[in-house]
Amino acid sequence: MKQNEKKIMRGTLSIAVFFILFLLFLMSCGSKDSNKDLITNLTIAQILAGSGEQPPGKAEFRLSNTNSLLSTRSSNVQQFRTLSATSYGLLTDLSGNNPQNYGDGTSDGFTDHFITPIAAALDICQIVAYKSREKGGPEPGNETLENASLILYDAAVIFQNVNEKERKFCDYVDKFSLVPEKQTARVDIKTIPIDQRADYDRIGIIASSLTYAFSPNDVPEDAYRYMSLELNNSYRGEIITDIFYDGCPNSFLNSPRSYFNEGTTNDWVEGNTCTVRPGMIDSNSGIFLLNSEEYFTNPNRYKNPPLVNSGVADTESKRLKYKKPSSMDTLRSSDPYIMVLNLGEGSISNLFLDVSMDNVLFWDSNAPDNQFSPQLDVQDRPNATSGADNLTNTSRKNMILHLPTILSSKK
Known part of the structure; x- marks a missing residue:
């Protein structure tokens, strides 16, 4: 029965396409160029009619700022929210915090300092869609990968020889970068059929990591x-810096556009001996942990190694962590963290996600400048007892990185 229904829908679409193209033909009879366009349109229409598929929509990330998002927020555009951030009254970042109130004041005896990154990159694994609770979807706040109703995008499509049986979430990622020279990043997504769009009220974005460039x-x-x-790997909740082997291009250190592969040339190809390794930051001092002693014993092998003789013994509790949503703490290691977007009413063929990174790096320091330099300037060093203590104890000399603030709209 379902198979017959599909055939009927395709037949109806074919009839509609025929009449539309017949009208286009009448309007373009006198032009060779128009006839060429008509042939192209007819070919596309026949493919769509035969397959029952609609042309893809787009998900577009756009670089913005807090003031613009506040203006947008006042116009009642839906808020990008996480499992823990369900309030629609205030502008909040992905962890539910107010992006206008990242500091902790001067009562701790230190001056609040802030820096905004110049670029960012989000490593996206999948984008999924959820039906409303009334249409059989999950309760808000209970979204998982398993109860998603539809996969809108899967980064695995750009790879070959994907083993679906052995595959784990975020084994495959696609990088979406926001740099000053290119303030948007977009990807094709599966279009939800028009007659089903009213059934869906949320999408979820699963990403491996978010990288800030300073x-x-x-x-x-x-x-x-x-x-x-x-966000979604064995280091979930932690902050990692990128340490480059000496074979990496010099441009990576000064150009996020080059590192995120948005330049006019592919520096990754030119620097084919490039390997990137993780650096861990100590929440008690801001300097680097000894997760790799080679950074300190053989610094000449790296473009940007930590300072020699400055390493601290590595323990998981001491690692610097970012301000994350409380829901992340309840997830099993096998569960993906999902950023959930409320869609609201209307068409959802194209999604626009406006991203603000204003002041996401906060630290306490009585240094007269606004440069973050914990290895060289002791005044820029935090003094928390652990990564958790750094995030919760405002009497400490803190260093905190925040998730961005993202608002959605659709067309």
Whole structure:
């Protein structure tokens, strides 16, 4: 019965396509170029009519700022929210915090300092869609990969020889970068059939990590140039810096566009001996942990190694962590963290996600400048007893990285 229904829908679509193209033919009879366009349109229409598929929509990430998002928020555009951030009254980042209130004041005896990254990259694994609770979807706040109603995008499609049986979530990722030279990043997504769009009220984005790129003027020490907030891997909840082997292009240190592969040339190909290794930051001092002693014993092998003789013994509790949503703490290691977007009413063929990274790096320091340099300037060093203590104890000399603030709209 379902098979017959599909055939009927395709037949109806074919009839509609015929009449539309017949009208186009009448309007374009006198032009050879128009006839060429008509042939092209007819070919596309026949493919769509025969397959029952609609042309893909797009998901587009756009670089924005807090003031613009506040203006948008006042116009009642839906808020991008996580499992823990369900309030629609205030502008909040992905962890549910107010992006206008990241500091902790001067009562701790230190001045609040802030830096905004100059670029960012999000490693996306999948984008999924959820039906509303009334249409059989999960309760808000209970979204999982298993109860998603439809996969809109899967990064695995750009890879060959994918083993679906052995595959784990975020084994395959696609990088979406937001750099000053290119302030948007987009991808084709599966279009939800028009007659079913009213059934869906949320999408979920599963990403492996989010990487911030900082200007050398703001963060002069190269070892801190790129800081990644790990979302869905073995380091989930932790901050990792990118340490480059000596074979990596020099441009990576000064150009996020080059590192994120958005330049006019592919520096990754030119630097085919490039390997990137993780650096761990100590929440008690801001300097690097000894997760790899080679950074300190053989610094000449790296483009941006930590300072020699500055390493601290590595323990998981001491690792610097970012401000994350409380829901992440309840997940099993095998469960993906999903950023959930409320769609609201209307067409959802194209999604627009406006991203603000304003002041996401906060630290306490009485240094007169606004440069973050914990290895060289002791005043920039945190003094928490652990990664958790750094995030919760405002009497400490803190160093905190926040998730971005993202608002959605659709067309």
